[in-house]
Amino acid sequence: MQEECVSLQVCVSVVGALECVVRRCLGPDGGSVLFTRDTGETLITRHGQSLLNTLHLQHPMARMVLDCVCAHAKATADGTKSFILLLATLLRGIEDSHMHRKGSWSIPNLQNLANRLLAVSRKELDNIVTHKITPYASLYCSHHSYKLEGSALDLLIGGYISGRVGIGQADVLKRVLSEFYHKVNQDQNAVETISFIHSNFSFLHTPVTGLPIGCSEVIEGLVVTCDWSVWTEPAGSVKALILYESFGASFAAVGENISVCIQKDYMHRSENIMKQKLASLLDLQVRVVLSSVRQPESVLQWARLNHVSLLECVDSAQLDFLSNISAAETLSYPPLQHLVMLKYCRRVQLGGHRYACLGTFSHTHTLVLCAPAPGLLDQIVCVSQGVFAMLQHLSESFCQTQSPCSDRSQSTLSLQDLWGGIMRAGGVLPVGGVFEFLLHYFLLNERNSCDPECCRLLAEALLCLPRTLYAHNHRRFLNFQTHFLDDLKEWDKTKERESEMPELKFGFGFNESSASGLESVSGKKQLLVSVLQCLHRLLCVGAVLHTRSPLCAGPQTHSEEEEEENPERSNSTKITDA
Amino acid sequence: MALNADDEDFEWEPPSEAEMKVIQARRERQDKISKLMGDYLLKGYKMLGDCCELCGTILMQDKQKKNYCVACQELDSDMDKDNPALNAQAALSQVRERQLATQPLPESNEASSSEPPLSITGQPRPEHCEGAASGLRGPPPAIQSTPISVPTASSNFLPPATPALQTAPPLGSVANTLLNHPALSSAEEAVLHKLRWATQELQNSVSVEASIQLCSLIRGCAESLRSLKELQLS
Numbered sequence: 086m087q088e089e090c091v092s093l094q095v096c097v098s099v100v101g102a103l104e105c106v107v108r109r110c111l112g113p114d115g116g117s118v119l120f121t122r123d124t125g126e127t128l129i130t131r132h133g134q135s136l137l138n139t140l141h142l143q144h145p146m147a148r149m150v151l152d153c154v155c156a157h158a159k160a161t162a163d164g165t166k167s168f169i170l171l172l173a174t175l176l177r178g179i180e181d182s183h184m185h186r187k188g189s190w191s192i193p194n195l196q197n198l199a200n201r202l203l204a205v206s207r208k209e210l211d212n213i214v215t216h217k218i219t220p221y222a223s224l225y226c227s228h229h230s231y232k233l234e235g236s237a238l239d240l241l242i243g244g245y246i247s248g249r250v251g252i253g254q255a256d257v258l259k260r261v262l263s264e265f266y267h268k269v270n271q272d273q274n275a276v277e278t279i280s281f282i283h284s285n286f287s288f289l290h291t292p293v294t295g296l297p298i299g300c301s302e303v304i305e306g307l308v309v310t311c312d313w314s315v316w317t318e319p320a321g322s323v324k325a326l327i328l329y330e331s332f333g334a335s336f337a338a339v340g341e342n343i344s345v346c347i348q349k350d351y352m353h354r355s356e357n358i359m360k361q362k363l364a365s366l367l368d369l370q371v372r373v374v375l376s377s378v379r380q381p382e383s384v385l386q387w388a389r390l391n392h393v394s395l396l397e398c399v400d401s402a403q404l405d406f407l408s409n410i411s412a413a414e415t416l417s418y419p420p421l422q423h424l425v426m427l428k429y430c431r432r433v434q435l436g437g438h439r440y441a442c443l444g445t446f447s448h449t450h451t452l453v454l455c456a457p458a459p460g461l462l463d464q465i466v467c468v469s470q471g472v473f474a475m476l477q478h479l480s481e482s483f484c485q486t487q488s489p490c491s492d493r494s495q496s497t498l499s500l501q502d503l504w505g506g507i508m509r510a511g512g513v514l515p516v517g518g519v520f521e522f523l524l525h526y527f528l529l530n531e532r533n534s535c536d537p538e539c540c541r542l543l544a545e546a547l548l549c550l551p552r553t554l555y556a557h558n559h560r561r562f563l564n565f566q567t568h569f570l571d572d573l574k575e576w577d578k579t580k581e582r583e584s585e586m587p588e589l590k591f592g593f594g595f596n597e598s599s600a601s602g603l604e605s606v607s608g609k610k611q612l613l614v615s616v617l618q619c620l621h622r623l624l625c626v627g628a629v630l631h632t633r634s635p636l637c638a639g640p641q642t643h644s645e646e647e648e649e650e651n652p653e654r655s656n657s658t659k660i661t662d663a
Numbered sequence: 664m665a666l667n668a669d670d671e672d673f674e675w676e677p678p679s680e681a682e683m684k685v686i687q688a689r690r691e692r693q694d695k696i697s698k699l700m701g702d703y704l705l706k707g708y709k710m711l712g713d714c715c716e717l718c719g720t721i722l723m724q725d726k727q728k729k730n731y732c733v734a735c736q737e738l739d740s741d742m743d744k745d746n747p748a749l750n751a752q753a754a755l756s757q758v759r760e761r762q763l764a765t766q767p768l769p770e771s772n773e774a775s776s777s778e779p780p781l782s783i784t785g786q787p788r789p790e791h792c793e794g795a796a797s798g799l800r801g802p803p804p805a806i807q808s809t810p811i812s813v814p815t816a817s818s819n820f821l822p823p824a825t826p827a828l829q830t831a832p833p834l835g836s837v838a839n840t841l842l843n844h845p846a847l848s849s850a851e852e853a854v855l856h857k858l859r860w861a862t863q864e865l866q867n868s869v870s871v872e873a874s875i876q877l878c879s880l881i882r883g884c885a886e887s888l889r890s891l892k893e894l895q896l897s
Contacts, residue, residue: 105701
């Protein structure tokens with residue numbers, strides 16, 4: 086009978102250890118972890134995913150949890166540390182209820198519980214979020230709109246950033262990211278803009294080390310992180326040629342006498358061919374050549390003589406991006422060459438380097454992120470990327486909820502001011518644990534719930550997040566808890582009458598430090614669903630089988646999982662050496 | 664799987680006081696283990712997929728590929744905490760319980776011996792309890808606990824030996840002052856025997872930690888011999 090409890094105990098210890106690592110970095114008051122390598126490299130991070138990836142975890146359950154965390158982070162870019170905290174608290178809650186029930190948790194019971202929790206996440210959670218939390222959020226935002234300075238977008242960005250970088254850096258980043266978004270958007274479709282920024286972020290930003298963070302800015306045009314090989318300032322808009330191969334043919338030198346004669350003729354002929362190609366370029370009035378490979382010296386000489394600017398060794402993915410946004414024209418002959426119209430070409434000095442800047446007609450802007458050290462720069466780039474991933478997730482889920490209503494006029498209107506629309510529809514809440522408190526209250530007071538035990542488990546576990554956020558000031562947490570829950574009770578009562586809304590004292594009175602931020606309700610809901618799915622996987626592990634030879638390198642974790650998710654109860658042995 | 668709630672769900676009774684204490688203690692121990700494991704993870708230790716054979720905690724591996732069990736090597740064992748033979752506090756609480764249960768008798772100064780508290784039977788006087796407590800806070804826990812916690816193969820040798828040694832003193836301890844000497848001499852003999860064994864083990868030991876523990880055992884034996892000598896002289 087003992088081995089049936091082992092898997093829950095092992096889960097608790099594994100996730101408990103991860104929780105102890107991650108909990109110290111949660112929230113605006115959290116710290117960072119410094120990792121050092123024997124080679125002297127250091128990494129300072131408080132990003133949940135980097136933290137977990139840097140640890141040496143060989144335990145299969147730990148690797149499984151790590152996989153789940155990475156999958157969740159890919160979708161929402163938010164809540165990796167909260168994931169681990171929630172998971173650990175839920176597991177401990179399950180273990181506690183096991184101790185209280187004076188019986189052992191057998192594997193079928195655990196699996197039953199896991200299924201019930203998943204069912205709660207699908208039905209009751211949806212219910213509560215749609216019918217209780219969303220109306221509350223929209224009412225709250227409409228009542229406090231006078232206090233919400235700045236647009237909803239700024240508050241969303243502020244809410245995301247403030248928990249991830251220091252205060253001084255947060256102000257700068259907030260300003261720069263907001264500016265970047267508005268410049269790229271240019272009053273167009275916000276949904277498309279966010280999607281565009283999110284999928285092309287790697288081309289739209291340039292990291293620069295050695296400068297203070299305050300030097301981060303938004304530059305018009307596309308910055309390419311190489312310098313011009315041949316540079317003449319072209320006036321006005323120019324035609325540019327994008328090519329992916331070298332003009333001169335490449336040939337291997339052969340050291341035989343007879344081959345020399347053939348080579349001589351070959352070289353002469355290939356030179357002629359190259360001259361013809363270059364002459365045709367001049368006919369097309371190409372003034373700029375962008376090449377993804379290095380060109381031979383003769384091409385450089387030709388460029389200098391004919392006042393053509395040449396940029397070499399550009400990333401081919403970036404060249405593809407440029408062709409896409411500039412509606413490039415593909416030449417029929419020779420192949421692999423595109424012609425684009427560029428608004429202007431410039432040389433910019435960023436940090437200690439000179440880079441090329443290409444202006445396009447499609448209002449591209451580049452976000453230049455500066456930081457004194459490479460580690461800090463990585464963090465800032467990561468946070469900026471995360472902001473847009475989070476916004477993308479929010480806009481996607483908002484559009485999904487809007488589409489069933491199929492009101493064309495309303496949908497086009499909301500697209501003009503997507504973020505205001507989201508706020509009015511109740512898609513955002515203030516940061517700082519409000520969502521967790523709301524969900525806790527509604528889960529405990531859900532009258533028509535078909536599974537009160539699971540709701541109670543989940544409700545108790547949810548409070549671990551605000552408790553950790555305010556770990557430095559426990560009294561504040563208790564204050565918040567009492568006032569907020571009292572307010573909620575009042576609101577619940579008056580909601581029936583729908584006359585007036587009681588003055589909600591929490592939130593701004595509580596968080597006096599700065600203007601509060603907002604966070605997305607759908608992101609938080611997704612976090613909960615992901616945690617419950619991971620919990621289901623963990624609880625359904627019947628046995629851990631150790632093999633002597635390693636499983637295949639790539640899908641290693643997947644094949645381990647197939648062995649682990651073995652629901653046989655009686656005949657599964659504990660640990661075998663294959 | 665069907666989503667029916669188990670019948671057991673509705674038969675929940677609140678746990679009793681003792682059970683709550685056990686649950687609380689176990690929870691605290693688990694939290695300590697998790698915290699230690701988290702600290703070691705941050706120091707660069709690897710979390711292995713194996714569990715320790717003795718206590719079931721997950722093993723960590725340091726950079727020199729040496730396996731390390733956090734619970735066995737840093738925390739006291741869960742069970743030993745309540746064993747009066749190994750823990751002074753547990754012994755003291757047992758003594759007090761017995762004192763409260765029965766009337767104090769003017770006999771038995773065996774409490775002042777440095778033997779394990781099992782030798783103290785139910786009738787000590789209050790002041791002798793204090794003496795017992797002060798004596799117990801010294802070497803005896805060191806003598807008894809270190810052999811148990813050395814996780815080498817030789818540990819199998821110890822548990823049968825120690826109860827055997829412990830049974831001898833209680834028989835002697837019921838006697839009064841006049842029969843001091845046989846009890847004290849048997850105590851001395853036992854400690855010397857332990858000392859000899861420990862020196863032998865120390866010579867054969869290859870692990871650093873085992874050697875450290877054996878040295879502390881030897882030190883404990885020496886101190887108890889000294890206290891025994893003082894008793895004999897007084």
